[in-house]
Amino acid sequence: MYFDLHVHSAFSEGESSIRELAAQAKLLGYHGICFAEYFKNKETMEKLKEELNQVEKEIGIKIFLGFEARNANELKRLVKLRREYDILLARGGDLSLNRLAVETPEVDILTHPELARKDSGLNHILVREAAKNNVAIEINFRNIMLNTKNSRAIVLKHIMENIKLCKKYKAPIISCSGAISHWQLRDPKVLISMAVVLGLELKQAKDTLSAVPQKIIEQIKERRSEKWIMPGVKEL
Amino acid sequence: MDNAWSEGIMKLRVLPASLRERKRYILFKVIAEAPIEYSDLEAAVWNTMLDFLGEYGVSKTSVWLMKERWDGKEQTCIIRCNHLSVPQVIASLGLITRLGDVRVVIKILKVSGTIKGCFGRKS
Numbered sequence: 001m002y003f004d005l006h007v008h009s010a011f012s013e014g015e016s017s018i019r020e021l022a023a024q025a026k027l028l029g030y031h032g033i034c035f036a037e038y039f040k041n042k043e044t045m046e047k048l049k050e051e052l053n054q055v056e057k058e059i060g061i062k063i064f065l066g067f068e069a070r071n072a073n074e075l076k077r078l079v080k081l082r083r084e085y086d087i088l089l090a091r092g093g094d095l096s097l098n099r100l101a102v103e104t105p106e107v108d109i110l111t112h113p114e115l116a117r118k119d120s121g122l123n124h125i126l127v128r129e130a131a132k133n134n135v136a137i138e139i140n141f142r143n144i145m146l147n148t149k150n151s152r153a154i155v156l157k158h159i160m161e162n163i164k165l166c167k168k169y170k171a172p173i174i175s176c177s178g179a180i181s182h183w184q185l186r187d188p189k190v191l192i193s194m195a196v197v198l199g200l201e202l203k204q205a206k207d208t209l210s211a212v213p214q215k216i217i218e219q220i221k222e223r224r225s226e227k228w229i230m231p232g233v234k235e236l
Numbered sequence: 237m238d239n240a241w242s243e244g245i246m247k248l249r250v251l252p253a254s255l256r257e258r259k260r261y262i263l264f265k266v267i268a269e270a271p272i273e274y275s276d277l278e279a280a281v282w283n284t285m286l287d288f289l290g291e292y293g294v295s296k297t298s299v300w301l302m303k304e305r306w307d308g309k310e311q312t313c314i315i316r317c318n319h320l321s322v323p324q325v326i327a328s329l330g331l332i333t334r335l336g337d338v339r340v341v342i343k344i345l346k347v348s349g350t351i352k353g354c355f356g357r358k359s
Binding site: 024027028029141144145148149152183184185186187189190191192193194196197 | 267269287288322323324325326327329330331333339340341342343344
């Protein structure tokens with residue numbers, strides 16, 4: 001079972017509708033996708049939830065609602081509302097946000113930590129924190145696909161550095177398309193192959209699309225239960 | 237004998253099985269906005285692979301796009317490579333975003349050691 005947990009629809013920066021993205025993901029063989037949108041307010045969140053439920057029934061694919069925090073304030077606001085949506089992503093690239101994200105156990109995924117940077121955006125300390133707080137580090141396929149020539153070479157180098165650190169400190173790695181259009185979604189086998197090319201073993205590469213997302217999805221159910229208080233704490 | 241060699245009539249003897257390269261055939265489908273031509277696909281595959289893997293990298297994959305296996309109706313084709321280069325070739329195919337002006341997504345249908353195997357049960 002494969003899951004793509006970082007897709008943007010027209011609701012935030014995307015170009016395609018939720019329906020188009022869900023249909024394409026189903027065609028490519030995904031069992032579930034997560035729409036990582038930008039948070040506006042509670043009302044729009046409720047509307048979005050309704051639309052996602054409707055599309056889920058129509059297309060027959062598991063759909064999750066996620067929010068991507070673009071700065072520290074947004075992240076703090078989203079942490080407070082953590083029970084009301086499925087997945088919390090933090091938009092990597094800014095060093096202080098990278099640090100805050102890996103230190104926050106409520107965060108599920110740190111997206112493209114190397115985005116628009118001259119370094120990989122992570123070091124041994126941050127990766128150790130990510131492993132401790134179970135924050136998955138993302139391999140973003142769009143970041144590789146849309147860059148060309150020397151900029152792609154630099155992105156690949158940074159991702160390989162991050163993978164090496166994640167392997168050493170056993171931090172979870174997740175592969176996502178990061179698509180903003182249904183034409184940017186990629187076959188799960190393509191994402192697995194890219195992870196292998198970038199330095200993961202085949203089993204580890206498959207886990208980045210199945211075991212790691214599934215673990216995040218399991219946590220959603222736990223979080224929804226009344227016994228859950230905060231990450232690592234629940235009523236017995 | 238010399239004449240036969242120079243005129244290109246003589247063929248090399250086939251290598252023994254133990255010395256031959258182990259091949260993999262990748263069956264893929266092009267999902268596109270509009271039907272595409274084989275020539276566009278061929279150009280995109282070679283350009284993308286050369287960009288991503290480089291000339292040296294491509295030489296190590298023993299890659300070959302099989303024109304005779306292009307199905308214009310189903311928009312499927314087979315690409316051949318050696319058994320060690322399957323991830324590199326699939327990753328390269330995933331980097332193709334456009335064929336001409338048409339936006340595309342490549343869906344991998346099957347990887348097999350034989351052409352016949354590609355058309356068995358699709359994974």
